[in-house]
Amino acid sequence: MRNLRLMPATALFPTTVKRALKSEALTALEVEAIDLFISFVRLFGLPKSIGEIYGLLFVSPKPVPMDAMMERLSMSKGAASQGLKLLRSFGAVKTAYVAGDRRDHYTADFELSRFATMFIKHELQPHLDSGLARLDRMERLMEKLPRDQKSATAPRMAKLRHWQEKGQMMMPLIAKFLVS
Amino acid sequence: MRNLRLMPATALFPTTVKRALKSEALTALEVEAIDLFISFVRLFGLPKSIGEIYGLLFVSPKPVPMDAMMERLSMSKGAASQGLKLLRSFGAVKTAYVAGDRRDHYTADFELSRFATMFIKHELQPHLDSGLARLDRMERLMEKLPRDQKSATAPRMAKLRHWQEKGQMMMPLIAKFLVS
DNA sequence: TAAGTTGTTCATTTTTATTTGACTAAATCG
DNA sequence: CGATTTAGTCAAATAAAAATGAACAACTTA
Numbered sequence: 001m002r003n004l005r006l007m008p009a010t011a012l013f014p015t016t017v018k019r020a021l022k023s024e025a026l027t028a029l030e031v032e033a034i035d036l037f038i039s040f041v042r043l044f045g046l047p048k049s050i051g052e053i054y055g056l057l058f059v060s061p062k063p064v065p066m067d068a069m070m071e072r073l074s075m076s077k078g079a080a081s082q083g084l085k086l087l088r089s090f091g092a093v094k095t096a097y098v099a100g101d102r103r104d105h106y107t108a109d110f111e112l113s114r115f116a117t118m119f120i121k122h123e124l125q126p127h128l129d130s131g132l133a134r135l136d137r138m139e140r141l142m143e144k145l146p147r148d149q150k151s152a153t154a155p156r157m158a159k160l161r162h163w164q165e166k167g168q169m170m171m172p173l174i175a176k177f178l179v180s
Numbered sequence: 181m182r183n184l185r186l187m188p189a190t191a192l193f194p195t196t197v198k199r200a201l202k203s204e205a206l207t208a209l210e211v212e213a214i215d216l217f218i219s220f221v222r223l224f225g226l227p228k229s230i231g232e233i234y235g236l237l238f239v240s241p242k243p244v245p246m247d248a249m250m251e252r253l254s255m256s257k258g259a260a261s262q263g264l265k266l267l268r269s270f271g272a273v274k275t276a277y278v279a280g281d282r283r284d285h286y287t288a289d290f291e292l293s294r295f296a297t298m299f300i301k302h303e304l305q306p307h308l309d310s311g312l313a314r315l316d317r318m319e320r321l322m323e324k325l326p327r328d329q330k331s332a333t334a335p336r337m338a339k340l341r342h343w344q345e346k347g348q349m350m351m352p353l354i355a356k357f358l359v360s
Numbered sequence: 361t362a363a364g365t366t367g368t369t370c371a372t373t374t375t376t377a378t379t380t381g382a383c384t385a386a387a388t389c390g
Numbered sequence: 391c392g393a394t395t396t397a398g399t400c401a402a403a404t405a406a407a408a409a410t411g412a413a414c415a416a417c418t419t420a
Binding site (some may be wrong): 227228229255256258259262282292 | 375378379380381387388389
Binding site (some may be wrong): 019027028029031033036039040043045058059061095110112123126127130131134137138142145148149152153156159160163170177 | 207208209212213215216219220225238241268290291303304307310311314315318321322325329332333336339340343347350357358
């Protein structure tokens with residue numbers, strides 16, 4: 001699985017310093033943090049692997065490269081790469097430069113509100129937006145209903161409109177509140 | 181699948197009125213409502229079938245029995261029964277008495293906030309509660325860290341505490357806002 | 361420039377969530 | 391009471407989501 005190469009016995013003074021070959025087991029603190037963030041990200045419908053990565057970075061005193069994460073979390077390269085891509089996309093992790101290392105190193109951004117604003121932007125807002133067009137469509141369909149059905153349906157559509165508007169209004173407020 | 185029995189030709193005056201044997205196809209309005217609520221309930225991590233049931237009831241002028249839902253939504257008995265059980269559990273649907281019919285009939289409760297309060301109660305609150313104990317645990321683990329790591333970790337734990345408290349405070353406010 | 365390193369993509373596999381429908385219990389009917 | 395209707399349960403089937411790892415591209419470096 002890992003492709004370890006044994007260093008030839010003659011290489012007493014290797015020109016490049018080899019990195020640690022074995023990854024440390026997770027500390028109790030790391031396990032707690034990972035656990036915490038797994039359930040946190042689940043709240044936003046994100047996969048476990050996202051929580052694992054973020055949790056590990058959250059308590060890491062120094063930037064962590066992807067291969068170290070993979071090893072310590074026993075996670076595939078694909079999951080790590082995709083997870084970091086997503087976390088980067090909404091600013092939950094940042095890359096950090098580490099001198100003399102070609103690999104990208106990652107740190108957590110501690111503004112947890114990023115998860116919420118990401119959720120609002122990618123899940124809630126689109127839903128609210130398409131909902132507006134749908135409501136118009138539904139009201140037009142309602143018009144064609146026989147009188148009695150129409151009168152029964154009208155107040156329900158009003159309720160929907162009400163919630164739609166409430167949602168639209170809430171979004172900026174919540175966003176503002178979260179950033180504070 | 182359905183077990184239809186043909187009525188014997190002699191039964192011109194049946195003692196009990198047989199119900200309609202064929203279910204009507206969904207109307208355009210029903211399809212819109214179902215679509216709307218499927219994506220709405222997904223927001224709360226609920227399965228599609230929940231959205232289908234609630235969407236259908238939302239635009240039904242009269243109470244609907246379970247077998248009618250099953251037919252019109254082409255949904256299994258299990259999904260219908262379990263879905264209604266869940267929706268009932270947080271008050272999103274109510275049962276209505278219909279004279280001369282032994283079956284339970286269901287209507288939608290139009291207070292959409294029930295979905296949100298259900299989510300808060302069953303997903304958010306438990307997470308916040310267990311989070312409190314976890315934070316204590318993490319802080320105790322942090323104490324045992326070497327000086328330098330500890331000083332790097334401390335502000336992160338403070339951030340976590342901050343969000344935890346913010347969350348605890350927000351819950352009642354959100355709840356109040358939703359009901360209004 | 362050849363060999364090695366790092367990171368991405370995506371078809372396949374694995375895992376998890378949801379749905380199905382046979383079975384059953386309970387209630388009502390004749 | 392026996393037949394029928396209604397609705398709940400749960401093991402098995404199916405569908406959906408997530409993880410894996412091989413293949414590849416883009417760099418680096420020796």
